[in-house]
Amino acid sequence: MLKSKTVTKSLECKVRITAITDTMQVLSGKWKIHILGTLLQGGKMRFMDLLREIDGIAAKMLSKELQDLEMNQLVTRTVVDTKPITVEYEVTEYGKTMEPIIDEIANWGVFYRNRLHGKTD
Amino acid sequence: MLKSKTVTKSLECKVRITAITDTMQVLSGKWKIHILGTLLQGGKMRFMDLLREIDGIAAKMLSKELQDLEMNQLVTRTVVDTKPITVEYEVTEYGKTMEPIIDEIANWGVFYRNRLHGKTD
DNA sequence: TGCATTACTTACCAATTGGAAACTAGTTTC
DNA sequence: GAAACTAGTTTCCAATTGGTAAGTAATGCA
Numbered sequence: 291m292l293k294s295k296t297v298t299k300s301l302e303c304k305v306r307i308t309a310i311t312d313t314m315q316v317l318s319g320k321w322k323i324h325i326l327g328t329l330l331q332g333g334k335m336r337f338m339d340l341l342r343e344i345d346g347i348a349a350k351m352l353s354k355e356l357q358d359l360e361m362n363q364l365v366t367r368t369v370v371d372t373k374p375i376t377v378e379y380e381v382t383e384y385g386k387t388m389e390p391i392i393d394e395i396a397n398w399g400v401f402y403r404n405r406l407h408g409k410t411d
Numbered sequence: 412m413l414k415s416k417t418v419t420k421s422l423e424c425k426v427r428i429t430a431i432t433d434t435m436q437v438l439s440g441k442w443k444i445h446i447l448g449t450l451l452q453g454g455k456m457r458f459m460d461l462l463r464e465i466d467g468i469a470a471k472m473l474s475k476e477l478q479d480l481e482m483n484q485l486v487t488r489t490v491v492d493t494k495p496i497t498v499e500y501e502v503t504e505y506g507k508t509m510e511p512i513i514d515e516i517a518n519w520g521v522f523y524r525n526r527l528h529g530k531t532d
Numbered sequence: 533t534g535c536a537t538t539a540c541t542t543a544c545c546a547a548t549t550g551g552a553a554a555c556t557a558g559t560t561t562c
Numbered sequence: 563g564a565a566a567c568t569a570g571t572t573t574c575c576a577a578t579t580g581g582t583a584a585g586t587a588a589t590g591c592a
Contacts, residue, residue, distance in 0.1 A: 303452070305521065306448070307445065307448070307466075308524070309518075309521045309524065310444055310445065310448065310517050310520055312520040312523050312524065313516045313517070313519045313520040313523065314444065314516065316523065323431055323435065324428065327427070327428070327431065331424070345428075384526070387519065387522065390515050390519075391512070391515045391516055391519055392431070394512045394515050395430075395431050395435065395512055396427050396430045396434070398430070398508065398509065398511075398512055399430025399431055399432070399433040399434040400426065400430045402430075402433050402434065402437065403433065405505070
């Protein structure tokens with residue numbers, strides 16, 4: 291019988307797999323990273339700002355994704371008592387810990403495009 | 412009229428948004444990160460090794476995801492002329508550039524679990 | 533001869549995701 | 563009084579995702 295490789299059976303690997311699954315779940319869906327990225331750059335933003343800013347998103351999706359992000363304490367929702375009521379969304383300190391991930395993902399994407407055309411390798 | 416925030420309309424931001432979308436597309440689906448993570452740790456691995464190693468994945472999914480990864484040149488597929496034919500999969504040098512992303516995602520996931528229970532903040 | 537192993541593929545099905553459009557509801561402006 | 567702006571919610575539908583199970587084809591072993 292051939293000896294087969296076993297790399298994911300240690301506790302360490304299982305922890306890593308769970309960690310990856312957790313993060314991907316928190317960032318699941320088409321829009322969460324973009325909402326987070328936009329809020330990280332824009333600071334406090336209102337619902338309508340986000341709706342106009344994030345190209346292609348529908349109100350239903352924005353609303354649902356913001357609820358998810360709020361539930362995971364990555365953003366805060368604050369109702370402001372203006373003329374027509376407005377709601378401000380902002381990334382929490384905890385939410386800001388996502389920045390390294392988003393940056394790495396953005397960096398890789400740039401690298402990917404360059405490779406497709408540049409072909410330096 | 413209220414002045415609304417515009418943060419994603421610059422060329423720089425559009426490039427970033429495209430970059431994020433590209434990366435997420437390359438890593439799309441439930442399994443790609445795990446396959447990549449397993450191969451990064453295990454080096455050369457056969458189809459059946461991966462099938463046994465990656466908990467819960469079905470042959471259909473593994474096959475399809477490996478094809479996607481191969482198309483994007485993140486892994487190589489090599490047929491080995493053994494008794495029953497075997498196929499070896501390996502992460503390319505290019506594929507290894509995904510490591511920082513995977514590491515950040517894994518790190519955040521560990522941080523997330525610690526926060527859920529530890530509550531140091 | 534028949535069963536096992538390798539690496540898949542195919543067929544079918546269920547659940548989730550996400551998009552369009554319309555609707556709600558309170559307030560303000562013309 | 564009508565239209566517009568705020569922040570959503572609701573309904574309905576289509577596409578994608580992913581899972582189970584079975585089938586295929588080549589080879590080796592008892």
